[in-house]
Amino acid sequence: MEPKYPIPTVGALVKGPSGRVLIVKTPKWQGLWGVPGGKIEWGEPLEAALQREFREEVGLELIRIRYALLLEGVFDPQFYKPMHFLFINYFAESLAETIEPNEEILEWAWVTPEEALGYPLNNITRTLIERYLQGEA
Template sequence: MPQHFPEPTVGALIVNPEGKIFLMASPMWKGKYVIPGGHVELGETLEHALKREVKEETGLDIFDIKFLAFLEFIYGRDFEERKHFIFFDYTCKTKGTRVRLNEEGTDFVWVTVEEALRLPVESNTREIIVRYANSPGKVL
């Protein structure tokens, strides 16, 4: 079914107690590493959608949620379908590191920013990592 309107989505750059960030390889993004996230359901706040998507995709609970960036993805080649997404991306923390991926992830890593930028990372995720690295008050 063709898409008639942009799809609002949320994304979580998750930081663990050691200061490492979470990335997962996703078949929907041609095996590239991405941050967990997804669409916002009707009547759902952005923060609730973020917590729900992270829990569904990783099993992790998140807190200390802070807005990081707004990005658009318009018919990019990295996604499995022709889509227009509006990304609302956040940084957040987790106390746990035990991950249970659902079908949207095939692998995951906890890495430093420098390590993350050496991985095959989807372009918008790369932009989020760079913005995080350059943001004041980031967790290291």
Template sequence: MSEFLPEIVVVAAIIRDRENRLCLSRRPEHKHQGGLWEFPGGKVEEGEPLEQALARELDEELGMQGARSRPFMTVRHRYPDLRVTLHFREVTAYTGEPHGREGQPVEWVPLQELSSRQFPAANQP
């Protein structure tokens, strides 16, 4: 059996509102880790700076424009079928109200309720 696994680089947003709740979205059922909650974001394109990738993904997924962000944490995780490097970035500014542009549920979740949500394993830290 080959040890080669596909590898992807992902950027994910830590977005807080004025009440310190976090913005989460639910992955579509047909995607890898479908049905689980996640911090919004997506794949980084070859050569794309992380802040630019996150701004693009937040516009595409949530209708947020001009997102600015700073590094928060990087996690490397190996699933049975995939290796992922997940760059979490804290969003410091944006315009627009986050909403599911791809039909996905989007919710503002209080910090104390995060543990009641099911996340992909790479999001656990």
């Protein structure tokens, strides 16, 4: 049984030491690329949830975390099942670019933000990268 309320999630566009950003491909977005992230646990502060998700999914520690934007996904057809999400997005940095993927990560790439826009991105990630390129990082 699916919840009957919006699910808050955190995610981040992360820049590595090379100046490139990390994008990942997961099965939940039907072959589209996005950024690591996930659901917030009960009692977990937003930035702690973001750090945990990045450690779990790609093995990265984040620094210089800053809020980027809030987006909503209501039954987004790009997601593998109907869900109502609140996407709390951040910009952040990492001192490493070595990825230790978990089972959710099918592929990953460190690319320039401009290169990322050439990938088949989910709409949430496309909006986040466009905001980043507007100089709001």
